[in-house]
Amino acid sequence: xxxxxxxxxxxxxxxxxxxxxxxxxxxxxxxxxxxxxxxxxxxxxxxxxxxxxxxxxxxxxxxxxxxxxxxxxxxxxxxxxxxxxxxxxxxxxxxxxxxxxxxxxxxxxxxxxxxxxxxxxxxxxxxxxxxxxxxxxxxxxxxxxxxxxxxxxxxxxxxx
Numbered sequence: 274x275x276x277x278x279x280x281x282x283x284x285x286x287x288x289x290x291x292x293x294x295x296x297x298x299x300x301x302x303x304x305x306x307x308x309x310x311x312x313x314x315x316x317x318x319x320x321x322x323x324x325x326x327x328x329x330x331x332x333x334x335x336x337x338x339x340x341x342x343x344x345x346x347x348x349x350x351x352x353x354x355x356x357x358x359x360x361x362x363x364x365x366x367x368x369x370x371x372x373x374x375x376x377x378x379x380x381x382x383x384x385x386x387x388x389x390x391x392x393x394x395x396x397x398x399x400x401x402x403x404x405x406x407x408x409x410x411x412x413x414x415x416x417x418x419x420x421x422x423x424x425x426x427x428x429x430x431x432x433x
Contacts, residue, residue: 277303277318283357288316288364295372297424299323299333304367313367314352324360336424337363339402347393349413349423368421374409386412386420393422 295302337354353364
């Protein structure tokens with residue numbers, strides 16, 4: 274696999290990687306530019322080590338399917354899932370405000386945040402999904418003031 278860096282493109286040049294905005298145990302998240310629709314997106318790229326493990330690739334694809342099947346204002350929207358050069362990636366809504374973990378110490382309306390996030394959790398549960406990783410690092414804060422829950426990497430559906 275070739276190394277990814279700022280300026281690299283995915284999907285035949287559609288998405289241009291701009292900067293790393295997050296890292297986790299399974300993937301790196303980039304702020305990228307969708308050159309076709311002229312908008313910023315977030316792209317979660319599975320790590321090179323895990324991309325060669327079929328069980329992790331299946332888990333990553335399951336994350337994409339579970340999250341893409343949900344529609345709620347307090348959930349990050351999933352736009353696409355693909356594989357390029359044996360490297361799976363997920364294209365998501367870009368939320369510019371950073372994470373709740375990064376906002377530590379900032380004045381936030383805890384009641385409003387809790388209300389929005391509990392609505393998202395209720396929506397997820399009604400769809401038969403358990404998120405299993407709700408934490409400040411997985412809550413993004415939009416410039417509109419709304420929180421968005423993300424990262425369905427260890428979520429489970431009723432079927433599992």
